[in-house]
Amino acid sequence: MATERILIVGLGGLGVPALWALARAGAQWKRLTIVDPDPVELSNLARQVIYRSRDTGTPKVEAAARWLVERFPEVNVERHPIALEASNAARLVAAHDFVIDATDSPAAKFLINDTCIAARTPFVYGGVVGMTGQAMTVIPGETACIRCVFETPPDDNENEIQSCREAGIVGPVAGAIGEMQAEEAIRAWRAQTPLLSGKILTYDASGPARVRIA
Numbered sequence: 001m002a003t004e005r006i007l008i009v010g011l012g013g014l015g016v017p018a019l020w021a022l023a024r025a026g027a028q029w030k031r032l033t034i035v036d037p038d039p040v041e042l043s044n045l046a047r048q049v050i051y052r053s054r055d056t057g058t059p060k061v062e063a064a065a066r067w068l069v070e071r072f073p074e075v076n077v078e079r080h081p082i083a084l085e086a087s088n089a090a091r092l093v094a095a096h097d098f099v100i101d102a103t104d105s106p107a108a109k110f111l112i113n114d115t116c117i118a119a120r121t122p123f124v125y126g127g128v129v130g131m132t133g134q135a136m137t138v139i140p141g142e143t144a145c146i147r148c149v150f151e152t153p154p155d156d157n158e159n160e161i162q163s164c165r166e167a168g169i170v171g172p173v174a175g176a177i178g179e180m181q182a183e184e185a186i187r188a189w190r191a192q193t194p195l196l197s198g199k200i201l202t203y204d205a206s207g208p209a210r211v212r213i214a
């Protein structure tokens, strides 16, 4: 599995640390693509640390690309200030070798899952609810997918979505999961088997140190 083109869907609490980790990993990326429909908001600045107050109102993909190019001028980044939707998902996924699911909606997660399965493109799922984060890499045709593992995704009901929004995503948990997702992409890029292929990593920050892989 040679990975040269990485697609990051979502540039929030997961996507920002994933993007940063990929950029740090070196100049060898042939292409990074970032997709997010939202502008930078003031509330993003504290935990999505690449954004500055002057970026408020600018599309996240533009602010993130500017940040990247200033620090890692060799990285080639393609940006789409749009939401991943049924109408564009197949085309976007088909243009990439590995996908990082850094979204925060069950619908987007299922869309990424189903599109990647159809395209036989590996991807890494990431999710954070409250103080708990999870990550899992799906290799189509080889490992279980998100629908196999979560009969309903962990955040797929009104109450939990509500509680997640009220509680806010805990920055360090999202940061750790986003970095792990980048690590999975880097392993794929090095033609290594991602560590979380068919395995769920759970990081529970609510008690004494608890990282579990099952």
Ligand SMILES: [Zn+2]
Residues within 6 Å of the ligand: 144, 145, 146, 147, 148, 149
């Ligand atoms: Zn499945």
